[in-house]
Amino acid sequence: MDxxxxxxxxxxxxxxxxxxxxLIVAVIMANILVEFGLIKKIIFIIRPLIRFSKLPEEAGASIVTYIASASAGAAMLASFRERKLIDDNETTIASILSNFFSFLNHLLIYYIPVVIPILGLTAGLLYAGSRFFISxxxxxxxxxxxHFLLRSRESSEIEDKQEEDRRSPEQKVRDALKASIRVFKRIIPRLVIIYLITSYARAMGWFDVFKTFQLPIGLPGEASTIIAVGFADTTSGIILAGSMIAENLLSPVEAVIALLLASVVSMSLVFFRHSLPGKIAYFGAKLGLRIAIITSILDxxxxxxxxxxFLTFLTR
Structure with missing residues:
Protein backbone atom coordinates (compact mmCIF):
# COMPACT_ATOMS: atom_id res chain seq x y z
CA MET A 1 0.00 0.00 0.00
CA ASP A 2 2.89 2.37 0.75
CA LEU A 23 -2.57 25.49 -17.91
CA ILE A 24 -3.75 28.24 -15.54
CA VAL A 25 -1.43 30.92 -16.93
CA ALA A 26 -2.17 29.98 -20.55
CA VAL A 27 -5.95 30.00 -20.08
CA ILE A 28 -5.87 33.41 -18.40
CA MET A 29 -3.66 34.89 -21.12
CA ALA A 30 -5.88 33.42 -23.83
CA ASN A 31 -9.00 34.98 -22.33
CA ILE A 32 -7.27 38.33 -21.94
CA LEU A 33 -6.46 38.29 -25.66
CA VAL A 34 -10.10 37.51 -26.43
CA GLU A 35 -11.49 40.24 -24.15
CA PHE A 36 -9.18 42.88 -25.63
CA GLY A 37 -10.31 41.93 -29.15
CA LEU A 38 -6.79 41.20 -30.36
CA ILE A 39 -7.90 38.12 -32.30
CA LYS A 40 -9.76 40.23 -34.86
CA LYS A 41 -6.62 42.20 -35.72
CA ILE A 42 -5.66 39.55 -38.26
CA ILE A 43 -8.56 40.30 -40.64
CA PHE A 44 -6.19 41.45 -43.40
CA ILE A 45 -4.71 37.95 -43.67
CA ILE A 46 -7.83 36.34 -45.15
CA ARG A 47 -8.66 38.86 -47.88
CA PRO A 48 -6.66 37.02 -50.59
CA LEU A 49 -8.42 33.77 -49.65
CA ILE A 50 -11.84 35.42 -49.93
CA ARG A 51 -10.98 36.77 -53.37
CA PHE A 52 -9.66 33.38 -54.52
CA SER A 53 -12.87 31.71 -53.31
CA LYS A 54 -14.97 34.25 -55.25
CA LEU A 55 -16.91 35.00 -52.09
CA PRO A 56 -18.38 38.46 -51.50
CA GLU A 57 -17.10 40.69 -48.72
CA GLU A 58 -20.16 39.88 -46.64
CA ALA A 59 -19.01 36.26 -46.38
CA GLY A 60 -15.51 37.42 -45.52
CA ALA A 61 -16.82 39.53 -42.65
CA SER A 62 -18.61 36.54 -41.14
CA ILE A 63 -15.57 34.25 -41.60
CA VAL A 64 -13.37 36.69 -39.67
CA THR A 65 -15.94 36.66 -36.89
CA TYR A 66 -15.56 32.86 -36.61
CA ILE A 67 -12.07 33.52 -35.21
CA ALA A 68 -13.59 35.21 -32.18
CA SER A 69 -16.81 33.18 -31.93
CA ALA A 70 -18.15 30.34 -34.08
CA SER A 71 -21.74 31.04 -33.05
CA ALA A 72 -21.38 34.75 -33.83
CA GLY A 73 -19.82 33.95 -37.20
CA ALA A 74 -22.61 31.53 -38.09
CA ALA A 75 -25.25 34.02 -36.97
CA MET A 76 -23.72 36.75 -39.13
CA LEU A 77 -23.52 34.42 -42.13
CA ALA A 78 -27.15 33.39 -41.66
CA SER A 79 -28.17 37.03 -41.38
CA PHE A 80 -26.49 37.92 -44.69
CA ARG A 81 -28.24 34.98 -46.33
CA GLU A 82 -31.63 36.03 -44.97
CA ARG A 83 -31.05 39.54 -46.36
CA LYS A 84 -30.25 38.00 -49.78
CA LEU A 85 -26.72 39.42 -49.70
CA ILE A 86 -25.31 35.93 -50.33
CA ASP A 87 -26.96 32.89 -51.91
CA ASP A 88 -27.10 29.28 -50.72
CA ASN A 89 -24.00 28.17 -52.60
CA GLU A 90 -21.96 31.06 -51.22
CA THR A 91 -23.30 30.31 -47.76
CA THR A 92 -22.26 26.66 -48.07
CA ILE A 93 -18.75 27.52 -49.26
CA ALA A 94 -18.31 30.21 -46.59
CA SER A 95 -19.54 27.97 -43.77
CA ILE A 96 -17.19 25.12 -44.72
CA LEU A 97 -14.34 27.53 -45.42
CA SER A 98 -14.71 28.92 -41.89
CA ASN A 99 -13.54 25.56 -40.48
CA PHE A 100 -9.92 26.67 -40.18
CA PHE A 101 -10.80 30.05 -38.70
CA SER A 102 -13.01 28.43 -36.10
CA PHE A 103 -10.03 26.18 -35.31
CA LEU A 104 -7.87 29.27 -34.73
CA ASN A 105 -10.29 30.25 -31.99
CA HIS A 106 -10.02 26.79 -30.43
CA LEU A 107 -6.24 26.87 -30.84
CA LEU A 108 -6.02 29.99 -28.73
CA ILE A 109 -8.56 29.18 -26.04
CA TYR A 110 -8.30 25.36 -25.90
CA TYR A 111 -5.36 23.69 -27.65
CA ILE A 112 -2.57 26.01 -26.47
CA PRO A 113 -3.75 26.64 -22.90
CA VAL A 114 -5.36 23.24 -22.21
CA VAL A 115 -4.38 20.44 -24.60
CA ILE A 116 -0.63 21.07 -24.90
CA PRO A 117 -0.02 21.37 -21.13
CA ILE A 118 -2.03 18.18 -20.51
CA LEU A 119 -0.46 16.07 -23.28
CA GLY A 120 3.03 17.50 -22.96
CA LEU A 121 4.91 19.47 -25.59
CA THR A 122 5.58 16.65 -28.08
CA ALA A 123 2.16 14.98 -28.08
CA GLY A 124 0.40 18.32 -27.66
CA LEU A 125 2.07 19.82 -30.72
CA LEU A 126 1.46 16.64 -32.73
CA TYR A 127 -2.24 16.63 -31.84
CA ALA A 128 -2.75 20.36 -32.33
CA GLY A 129 -0.73 20.17 -35.55
CA SER A 130 -2.93 17.33 -36.79
CA ARG A 131 -6.05 19.34 -36.09
CA PHE A 132 -4.42 22.34 -37.76
CA PHE A 133 -3.76 20.32 -40.92
CA ILE A 134 -7.27 18.78 -40.94
CA SER A 135 -9.08 22.10 -40.55
CA HIS A 147 -13.01 29.30 -57.05
CA PHE A 148 -14.28 26.92 -59.72
CA LEU A 149 -18.02 26.84 -58.97
CA LEU A 150 -18.95 30.36 -57.87
CA ARG A 151 -19.38 33.32 -60.18
CA SER A 152 -17.46 36.48 -59.40
CA ARG A 153 -19.70 39.38 -58.49
CA GLU A 154 -19.45 42.70 -56.75
CA SER A 155 -20.32 42.68 -53.08
CA SER A 156 -23.19 44.65 -51.68
CA GLU A 157 -22.19 47.73 -49.81
CA ILE A 158 -22.26 47.01 -46.12
CA GLU A 159 -20.78 48.88 -43.24
CA ASP A 160 -18.51 46.88 -41.03
CA LYS A 161 -19.13 48.77 -37.85
CA GLN A 162 -18.45 46.97 -34.62
CA GLU A 163 -20.15 48.02 -31.45
CA GLU A 164 -17.75 50.15 -29.46
CA ASP A 165 -16.38 48.38 -26.42
CA ARG A 166 -16.43 50.97 -23.65
CA ARG A 167 -15.13 48.69 -20.94
CA SER A 168 -11.99 49.83 -19.18
CA PRO A 169 -8.84 47.68 -19.44
CA GLU A 170 -9.34 46.69 -15.81
CA GLN A 171 -12.89 45.49 -16.55
CA LYS A 172 -11.68 43.49 -19.54
CA VAL A 173 -9.08 41.78 -17.35
CA ARG A 174 -11.75 41.03 -14.73
CA ASP A 175 -14.01 39.55 -17.42
CA ALA A 176 -11.08 37.47 -18.68
CA LEU A 177 -10.49 36.13 -15.17
CA LYS A 178 -14.19 35.27 -14.80
CA ALA A 179 -14.12 33.40 -18.11
CA SER A 180 -10.95 31.60 -17.01
CA ILE A 181 -12.54 30.50 -13.76
CA ARG A 182 -15.42 28.94 -15.70
CA VAL A 183 -12.88 26.98 -17.75
CA PHE A 184 -11.01 25.89 -14.62
CA LYS A 185 -14.23 24.63 -13.02
CA ARG A 186 -14.89 22.39 -16.02
CA ILE A 187 -11.40 21.05 -16.63
CA ILE A 188 -9.36 20.95 -13.41
CA PRO A 189 -11.67 18.58 -11.46
CA ARG A 190 -11.64 16.10 -14.35
CA LEU A 191 -7.89 16.51 -14.66
CA VAL A 192 -7.30 15.67 -10.99
CA ILE A 193 -9.81 12.79 -10.91
CA ILE A 194 -8.49 11.09 -14.05
CA TYR A 195 -4.88 11.49 -12.92
CA LEU A 196 -5.79 9.87 -9.61
CA ILE A 197 -7.64 7.01 -11.29
CA THR A 198 -4.87 6.44 -13.83
CA SER A 199 -2.15 6.47 -11.17
CA TYR A 200 -4.09 4.03 -8.99
CA ALA A 201 -4.88 1.76 -11.95
CA ARG A 202 -1.22 1.75 -12.97
CA ALA A 203 -0.10 0.90 -9.44
CA MET A 204 -2.66 -1.92 -9.19
CA GLY A 205 -1.66 -3.32 -12.58
CA TRP A 206 -5.11 -2.88 -14.11
CA PHE A 207 -3.66 -1.69 -17.41
CA ASP A 208 -1.85 -5.02 -17.75
CA VAL A 209 -5.16 -6.53 -18.88
CA PHE A 210 -5.01 -4.49 -22.10
CA LYS A 211 -1.52 -5.75 -22.92
CA THR A 212 -2.97 -9.15 -23.77
CA PHE A 213 -4.38 -7.87 -27.06
CA GLN A 214 -3.41 -5.49 -29.83
CA LEU A 215 -5.68 -3.21 -31.79
CA PRO A 216 -5.96 -4.29 -35.45
CA ILE A 217 -3.87 -1.32 -36.59
CA GLY A 218 -0.93 -2.22 -34.39
CA LEU A 219 -1.49 0.11 -31.45
CA PRO A 220 -0.94 -1.16 -27.90
CA GLY A 221 -4.08 -2.37 -26.16
CA GLU A 222 -3.90 0.53 -23.70
CA ALA A 223 -4.85 2.87 -26.53
CA SER A 224 -8.34 1.35 -26.56
CA THR A 225 -9.07 2.99 -23.21
CA ILE A 226 -8.34 6.42 -24.70
CA ILE A 227 -10.62 5.67 -27.63
CA ALA A 228 -13.41 4.57 -25.26
CA VAL A 229 -13.05 7.57 -22.95
CA GLY A 230 -12.57 9.99 -25.86
CA PHE A 231 -15.78 8.71 -27.44
CA ALA A 232 -17.69 9.86 -24.37
CA ASP A 233 -15.79 13.10 -23.77
CA THR A 234 -12.92 14.57 -25.79
CA THR A 235 -11.24 16.44 -22.94
CA SER A 236 -11.37 13.41 -20.67
CA GLY A 237 -9.74 11.36 -23.43
CA ILE A 238 -7.00 13.98 -23.73
CA ILE A 239 -6.43 13.95 -19.98
CA LEU A 240 -6.21 10.15 -19.97
CA ALA A 241 -3.79 10.24 -22.91
CA GLY A 242 -1.59 12.77 -21.10
CA SER A 243 -1.57 10.61 -18.00
CA MET A 244 -0.64 7.49 -20.01
CA ILE A 245 2.19 9.35 -21.72
CA ALA A 246 3.48 10.49 -18.34
CA GLU A 247 3.28 6.88 -17.11
CA ASN A 248 5.17 5.67 -20.23
CA LEU A 249 2.25 3.42 -21.16
CA LEU A 250 2.03 5.01 -24.61
CA SER A 251 4.37 7.02 -26.78
CA PRO A 252 3.26 10.52 -27.87
CA VAL A 253 2.56 9.26 -31.42
CA GLU A 254 0.50 6.30 -30.15
CA ALA A 255 -1.52 8.60 -27.88
CA VAL A 256 -2.22 11.05 -30.71
CA ILE A 257 -3.35 8.23 -33.01
CA ALA A 258 -5.69 6.99 -30.27
CA LEU A 259 -7.17 10.48 -29.84
CA LEU A 260 -7.70 10.84 -33.58
CA LEU A 261 -9.34 7.40 -33.70
CA ALA A 262 -11.59 8.47 -30.83
CA SER A 263 -12.68 11.47 -32.88
CA VAL A 264 -13.48 9.19 -35.84
CA VAL A 265 -15.45 6.77 -33.65
CA SER A 266 -17.40 9.61 -32.02
CA MET A 267 -18.02 11.50 -35.26
CA SER A 268 -21.56 10.19 -35.72
CA LEU A 269 -22.39 11.14 -32.13
CA VAL A 270 -20.95 14.63 -32.58
CA PHE A 271 -22.79 14.98 -35.89
CA PHE A 272 -26.24 14.32 -34.42
CA ARG A 273 -25.63 16.07 -31.09
CA HIS A 274 -23.87 19.22 -32.23
CA SER A 275 -23.05 19.68 -35.92
CA LEU A 276 -26.44 18.96 -37.47
CA PRO A 277 -28.62 20.79 -34.89
CA GLY A 278 -26.30 23.81 -34.98
CA LYS A 279 -26.28 24.07 -38.76
CA ILE A 280 -30.05 23.59 -39.02
CA ALA A 281 -30.61 26.23 -36.36
CA TYR A 282 -28.74 28.84 -38.40
CA PHE A 283 -29.38 27.81 -42.00
CA GLY A 284 -32.61 25.80 -42.02
CA ALA A 285 -33.14 22.06 -42.49
CA LYS A 286 -32.17 21.64 -46.14
CA LEU A 287 -29.11 23.89 -46.31
CA GLY A 288 -28.05 23.06 -42.75
CA LEU A 289 -28.11 19.32 -43.51
CA ARG A 290 -26.03 19.85 -46.65
CA ILE A 291 -23.40 21.92 -44.85
CA ALA A 292 -23.20 19.51 -41.90
CA ILE A 293 -22.81 16.42 -44.11
CA ILE A 294 -20.15 17.93 -46.39
CA THR A 295 -18.15 19.30 -43.45
CA SER A 296 -18.27 15.99 -41.57
CA ILE A 297 -17.24 13.96 -44.63
CA LEU A 298 -14.27 16.23 -45.33
CA ASP A 299 -13.23 16.13 -41.68
CA PHE A 310 1.12 8.49 -38.25
CA LEU A 311 0.69 4.71 -38.61
CA THR A 312 3.20 4.69 -41.46
CA PHE A 313 5.66 6.50 -39.22
CA LEU A 314 4.89 4.14 -36.32
CA THR A 315 5.55 0.97 -38.32
CA ARG A 316 8.93 2.08 -39.67
Whole structure:
Protein backbone atom coordinates (compact mmCIF):
# COMPACT_ATOMS: atom_id res chain seq x y z
CA MET A 1 0.00 0.00 0.00
CA ASP A 2 2.89 2.37 0.75
CA UNK A 3 4.21 1.92 -2.81
CA UNK A 4 0.77 2.67 -4.24
CA UNK A 5 0.42 5.73 -2.03
CA UNK A 6 3.87 7.02 -2.97
CA UNK A 7 3.19 6.53 -6.68
CA UNK A 8 -0.10 8.40 -6.50
CA UNK A 9 1.47 11.24 -4.51
CA UNK A 10 4.32 11.54 -7.02
CA UNK A 11 1.88 11.68 -9.93
CA UNK A 12 -0.25 14.34 -8.23
CA UNK A 13 2.87 16.38 -7.45
CA UNK A 14 3.80 16.14 -11.12
CA UNK A 15 0.31 17.33 -12.08
CA UNK A 16 0.31 20.30 -9.69
CA UNK A 17 3.92 21.25 -10.37
CA UNK A 18 4.29 20.78 -14.12
CA UNK A 19 0.84 20.85 -15.73
CA UNK A 20 -1.61 22.97 -13.75
CA UNK A 21 0.57 26.12 -13.49
CA UNK A 22 1.11 26.19 -17.26
CA LEU A 23 -2.57 25.49 -17.91
CA ILE A 24 -3.75 28.24 -15.54
CA VAL A 25 -1.43 30.92 -16.93
CA ALA A 26 -2.17 29.98 -20.55
CA VAL A 27 -5.95 30.00 -20.08
CA ILE A 28 -5.87 33.41 -18.40
CA MET A 29 -3.66 34.89 -21.12
CA ALA A 30 -5.88 33.42 -23.83
CA ASN A 31 -9.00 34.98 -22.33
CA ILE A 32 -7.27 38.33 -21.94
CA LEU A 33 -6.46 38.29 -25.66
CA VAL A 34 -10.10 37.51 -26.43
CA GLU A 35 -11.49 40.24 -24.15
CA PHE A 36 -9.18 42.88 -25.63
CA GLY A 37 -10.31 41.93 -29.15
CA LEU A 38 -6.79 41.20 -30.36
CA ILE A 39 -7.90 38.12 -32.30
CA LYS A 40 -9.76 40.23 -34.86
CA LYS A 41 -6.62 42.20 -35.72
CA ILE A 42 -5.66 39.55 -38.26
CA ILE A 43 -8.56 40.30 -40.64
CA PHE A 44 -6.19 41.45 -43.40
CA ILE A 45 -4.71 37.95 -43.67
CA ILE A 46 -7.83 36.34 -45.15
CA ARG A 47 -8.66 38.86 -47.88
CA PRO A 48 -6.66 37.02 -50.59
CA LEU A 49 -8.42 33.77 -49.65
CA ILE A 50 -11.84 35.42 -49.93
CA ARG A 51 -10.98 36.77 -53.37
CA PHE A 52 -9.66 33.38 -54.52
CA SER A 53 -12.87 31.71 -53.31
CA LYS A 54 -14.97 34.25 -55.25
CA LEU A 55 -16.91 35.00 -52.09
CA PRO A 56 -18.38 38.46 -51.50
CA GLU A 57 -17.10 40.69 -48.72
CA GLU A 58 -20.16 39.88 -46.64
CA ALA A 59 -19.01 36.26 -46.38
CA GLY A 60 -15.51 37.42 -45.52
CA ALA A 61 -16.82 39.53 -42.65
CA SER A 62 -18.61 36.54 -41.14
CA ILE A 63 -15.57 34.25 -41.60
CA VAL A 64 -13.37 36.69 -39.67
CA THR A 65 -15.94 36.66 -36.89
CA TYR A 66 -15.56 32.86 -36.61
CA ILE A 67 -12.07 33.52 -35.21
CA ALA A 68 -13.59 35.21 -32.18
CA SER A 69 -16.81 33.18 -31.93
CA ALA A 70 -18.15 30.34 -34.08
CA SER A 71 -21.74 31.04 -33.05
CA ALA A 72 -21.38 34.75 -33.83
CA GLY A 73 -19.82 33.95 -37.20
CA ALA A 74 -22.61 31.53 -38.09
CA ALA A 75 -25.25 34.02 -36.97
CA MET A 76 -23.72 36.75 -39.13
CA LEU A 77 -23.52 34.42 -42.13
CA ALA A 78 -27.15 33.39 -41.66
CA SER A 79 -28.17 37.03 -41.38
CA PHE A 80 -26.49 37.92 -44.69
CA ARG A 81 -28.24 34.98 -46.33
CA GLU A 82 -31.63 36.03 -44.97
CA ARG A 83 -31.05 39.54 -46.36
CA LYS A 84 -30.25 38.00 -49.78
CA LEU A 85 -26.72 39.42 -49.70
CA ILE A 86 -25.31 35.93 -50.33
CA ASP A 87 -26.96 32.89 -51.91
CA ASP A 88 -27.10 29.28 -50.72
CA ASN A 89 -24.00 28.17 -52.60
CA GLU A 90 -21.96 31.06 -51.22
CA THR A 91 -23.30 30.31 -47.76
CA THR A 92 -22.26 26.66 -48.07
CA ILE A 93 -18.75 27.52 -49.26
CA ALA A 94 -18.31 30.21 -46.59
CA SER A 95 -19.54 27.97 -43.77
CA ILE A 96 -17.19 25.12 -44.72
CA LEU A 97 -14.34 27.53 -45.42
CA SER A 98 -14.71 28.92 -41.89
CA ASN A 99 -13.54 25.56 -40.48
CA PHE A 100 -9.92 26.67 -40.18
CA PHE A 101 -10.80 30.05 -38.70
CA SER A 102 -13.01 28.43 -36.10
CA PHE A 103 -10.03 26.18 -35.31
CA LEU A 104 -7.87 29.27 -34.73
CA ASN A 105 -10.29 30.25 -31.99
CA HIS A 106 -10.02 26.79 -30.43
CA LEU A 107 -6.24 26.87 -30.84
CA LEU A 108 -6.02 29.99 -28.73
CA ILE A 109 -8.56 29.18 -26.04
CA TYR A 110 -8.30 25.36 -25.90
CA TYR A 111 -5.36 23.69 -27.65
CA ILE A 112 -2.57 26.01 -26.47
CA PRO A 113 -3.75 26.64 -22.90
CA VAL A 114 -5.36 23.24 -22.21
CA VAL A 115 -4.38 20.44 -24.60
CA ILE A 116 -0.63 21.07 -24.90
CA PRO A 117 -0.02 21.37 -21.13
CA ILE A 118 -2.03 18.18 -20.51
CA LEU A 119 -0.46 16.07 -23.28
CA GLY A 120 3.03 17.50 -22.96
CA LEU A 121 4.91 19.47 -25.59
CA THR A 122 5.58 16.65 -28.08
CA ALA A 123 2.16 14.98 -28.08
CA GLY A 124 0.40 18.32 -27.66
CA LEU A 125 2.07 19.82 -30.72
CA LEU A 126 1.46 16.64 -32.73
CA TYR A 127 -2.24 16.63 -31.84
CA ALA A 128 -2.75 20.36 -32.33
CA GLY A 129 -0.73 20.17 -35.55
CA SER A 130 -2.93 17.33 -36.79
CA ARG A 131 -6.05 19.34 -36.09
CA PHE A 132 -4.42 22.34 -37.76
CA PHE A 133 -3.76 20.32 -40.92
CA ILE A 134 -7.27 18.78 -40.94
CA SER A 135 -9.08 22.10 -40.55
CA UNK A 136 -6.79 23.87 -43.04
CA UNK A 137 -7.34 21.08 -45.59
CA UNK A 138 -11.12 21.37 -45.24
CA UNK A 139 -10.87 25.13 -45.71
CA UNK A 140 -8.65 24.82 -48.79
CA UNK A 141 -11.04 22.31 -50.37
CA UNK A 142 -13.90 24.77 -49.80
CA UNK A 143 -11.87 27.67 -51.20
CA UNK A 144 -10.89 25.70 -54.31
CA UNK A 145 -14.48 24.58 -54.83
CA UNK A 146 -15.66 28.16 -54.58
CA HIS A 147 -13.01 29.30 -57.05
CA PHE A 148 -14.28 26.92 -59.72
CA LEU A 149 -18.02 26.84 -58.97
CA LEU A 150 -18.95 30.36 -57.87
CA ARG A 151 -19.38 33.32 -60.18
CA SER A 152 -17.46 36.48 -59.40
CA ARG A 153 -19.70 39.38 -58.49
CA GLU A 154 -19.45 42.70 -56.75
CA SER A 155 -20.32 42.68 -53.08
CA SER A 156 -23.19 44.65 -51.68
CA GLU A 157 -22.19 47.73 -49.81
CA ILE A 158 -22.26 47.01 -46.12
CA GLU A 159 -20.78 48.88 -43.24
CA ASP A 160 -18.51 46.88 -41.03
CA LYS A 161 -19.13 48.77 -37.85
CA GLN A 162 -18.45 46.97 -34.62
CA GLU A 163 -20.15 48.02 -31.45
CA GLU A 164 -17.75 50.15 -29.46
CA ASP A 165 -16.38 48.38 -26.42
CA ARG A 166 -16.43 50.97 -23.65
CA ARG A 167 -15.13 48.69 -20.94
CA SER A 168 -11.99 49.83 -19.18
CA PRO A 169 -8.84 47.68 -19.44
CA GLU A 170 -9.34 46.69 -15.81
CA GLN A 171 -12.89 45.49 -16.55
CA LYS A 172 -11.68 43.49 -19.54
CA VAL A 173 -9.08 41.78 -17.35
CA ARG A 174 -11.75 41.03 -14.73
CA ASP A 175 -14.01 39.55 -17.42
CA ALA A 176 -11.08 37.47 -18.68
CA LEU A 177 -10.49 36.13 -15.17
CA LYS A 178 -14.19 35.27 -14.80
CA ALA A 179 -14.12 33.40 -18.11
CA SER A 180 -10.95 31.60 -17.01
CA ILE A 181 -12.54 30.50 -13.76
CA ARG A 182 -15.42 28.94 -15.70
CA VAL A 183 -12.88 26.98 -17.75
CA PHE A 184 -11.01 25.89 -14.62
CA LYS A 185 -14.23 24.63 -13.02
CA ARG A 186 -14.89 22.39 -16.02
CA ILE A 187 -11.40 21.05 -16.63
CA ILE A 188 -9.36 20.95 -13.41
CA PRO A 189 -11.67 18.58 -11.46
CA ARG A 190 -11.64 16.10 -14.35
CA LEU A 191 -7.89 16.51 -14.66
CA VAL A 192 -7.30 15.67 -10.99
CA ILE A 193 -9.81 12.79 -10.91
CA ILE A 194 -8.49 11.09 -14.05
CA TYR A 195 -4.88 11.49 -12.92
CA LEU A 196 -5.79 9.87 -9.61
CA ILE A 197 -7.64 7.01 -11.29
CA THR A 198 -4.87 6.44 -13.83
CA SER A 199 -2.15 6.47 -11.17
CA TYR A 200 -4.09 4.03 -8.99
CA ALA A 201 -4.88 1.76 -11.95
CA ARG A 202 -1.22 1.75 -12.97
CA ALA A 203 -0.10 0.90 -9.44
CA MET A 204 -2.66 -1.92 -9.19
CA GLY A 205 -1.66 -3.32 -12.58
CA TRP A 206 -5.11 -2.88 -14.11
CA PHE A 207 -3.66 -1.69 -17.41
CA ASP A 208 -1.85 -5.02 -17.75
CA VAL A 209 -5.16 -6.53 -18.88
CA PHE A 210 -5.01 -4.49 -22.10
CA LYS A 211 -1.52 -5.75 -22.92
CA THR A 212 -2.97 -9.15 -23.77
CA PHE A 213 -4.38 -7.87 -27.06
CA GLN A 214 -3.41 -5.49 -29.83
CA LEU A 215 -5.68 -3.21 -31.79
CA PRO A 216 -5.96 -4.29 -35.45
CA ILE A 217 -3.87 -1.32 -36.59
CA GLY A 218 -0.93 -2.22 -34.39
CA LEU A 219 -1.49 0.11 -31.45
CA PRO A 220 -0.94 -1.16 -27.90
CA GLY A 221 -4.08 -2.37 -26.16
CA GLU A 222 -3.90 0.53 -23.70
CA ALA A 223 -4.85 2.87 -26.53
CA SER A 224 -8.34 1.35 -26.56
CA THR A 225 -9.07 2.99 -23.21
CA ILE A 226 -8.34 6.42 -24.70
CA ILE A 227 -10.62 5.67 -27.63
CA ALA A 228 -13.41 4.57 -25.26
CA VAL A 229 -13.05 7.57 -22.95
CA GLY A 230 -12.57 9.99 -25.86
CA PHE A 231 -15.78 8.71 -27.44
CA ALA A 232 -17.69 9.86 -24.37
CA ASP A 233 -15.79 13.10 -23.77
CA THR A 234 -12.92 14.57 -25.79
CA THR A 235 -11.24 16.44 -22.94
CA SER A 236 -11.37 13.41 -20.67
CA GLY A 237 -9.74 11.36 -23.43
CA ILE A 238 -7.00 13.98 -23.73
CA ILE A 239 -6.43 13.95 -19.98
CA LEU A 240 -6.21 10.15 -19.97
CA ALA A 241 -3.79 10.24 -22.91
CA GLY A 242 -1.59 12.77 -21.10
CA SER A 243 -1.57 10.61 -18.00
CA MET A 244 -0.64 7.49 -20.01
CA ILE A 245 2.19 9.35 -21.72
CA ALA A 246 3.48 10.49 -18.34
CA GLU A 247 3.28 6.88 -17.11
CA ASN A 248 5.17 5.67 -20.23
CA LEU A 249 2.25 3.42 -21.16
CA LEU A 250 2.03 5.01 -24.61
CA SER A 251 4.37 7.02 -26.78
CA PRO A 252 3.26 10.52 -27.87
CA VAL A 253 2.56 9.26 -31.42
CA GLU A 254 0.50 6.30 -30.15
CA ALA A 255 -1.52 8.60 -27.88
CA VAL A 256 -2.22 11.05 -30.71
CA ILE A 257 -3.35 8.23 -33.01
CA ALA A 258 -5.69 6.99 -30.27
CA LEU A 259 -7.17 10.48 -29.84
CA LEU A 260 -7.70 10.84 -33.58
CA LEU A 261 -9.34 7.40 -33.70
CA ALA A 262 -11.59 8.47 -30.83
CA SER A 263 -12.68 11.47 -32.88
CA VAL A 264 -13.48 9.19 -35.84
CA VAL A 265 -15.45 6.77 -33.65
CA SER A 266 -17.40 9.61 -32.02
CA MET A 267 -18.02 11.50 -35.26
CA SER A 268 -21.56 10.19 -35.72
CA LEU A 269 -22.39 11.14 -32.13
CA VAL A 270 -20.95 14.63 -32.58
CA PHE A 271 -22.79 14.98 -35.89
CA PHE A 272 -26.24 14.32 -34.42
CA ARG A 273 -25.63 16.07 -31.09
CA HIS A 274 -23.87 19.22 -32.23
CA SER A 275 -23.05 19.68 -35.92
CA LEU A 276 -26.44 18.96 -37.47
CA PRO A 277 -28.62 20.79 -34.89
CA GLY A 278 -26.30 23.81 -34.98
CA LYS A 279 -26.28 24.07 -38.76
CA ILE A 280 -30.05 23.59 -39.02
CA ALA A 281 -30.61 26.23 -36.36
CA TYR A 282 -28.74 28.84 -38.40
CA PHE A 283 -29.38 27.81 -42.00
CA GLY A 284 -32.61 25.80 -42.02
CA ALA A 285 -33.14 22.06 -42.49
CA LYS A 286 -32.17 21.64 -46.14
CA LEU A 287 -29.11 23.89 -46.31
CA GLY A 288 -28.05 23.06 -42.75
CA LEU A 289 -28.11 19.32 -43.51
CA ARG A 290 -26.03 19.85 -46.65
CA ILE A 291 -23.40 21.92 -44.85
CA ALA A 292 -23.20 19.51 -41.90
CA ILE A 293 -22.81 16.42 -44.11
CA ILE A 294 -20.15 17.93 -46.39
CA THR A 295 -18.15 19.30 -43.45
CA SER A 296 -18.27 15.99 -41.57
CA ILE A 297 -17.24 13.96 -44.63
CA LEU A 298 -14.27 16.23 -45.33
CA ASP A 299 -13.23 16.13 -41.68
CA UNK A 300 -13.45 12.33 -41.68
CA UNK A 301 -11.39 11.99 -44.87
CA UNK A 302 -8.54 14.17 -43.67
CA UNK A 303 -8.57 12.69 -40.15
CA UNK A 304 -8.17 9.19 -41.62
CA UNK A 305 -5.39 10.53 -43.85
CA UNK A 306 -3.51 11.92 -40.84
CA UNK A 307 -3.97 8.65 -38.93
CA UNK A 308 -2.54 6.79 -41.93
CA UNK A 309 0.53 9.05 -41.96
CA PHE A 310 1.12 8.49 -38.25
CA LEU A 311 0.69 4.71 -38.61
CA THR A 312 3.20 4.69 -41.46
CA PHE A 313 5.66 6.50 -39.22
CA LEU A 314 4.89 4.14 -36.32
CA THR A 315 5.55 0.97 -38.32
CA ARG A 316 8.93 2.08 -39.67
Missing amino acids: AIYQLMVSRMLYLFKNILPV LSVTLVAATTG LIFTILVIGV
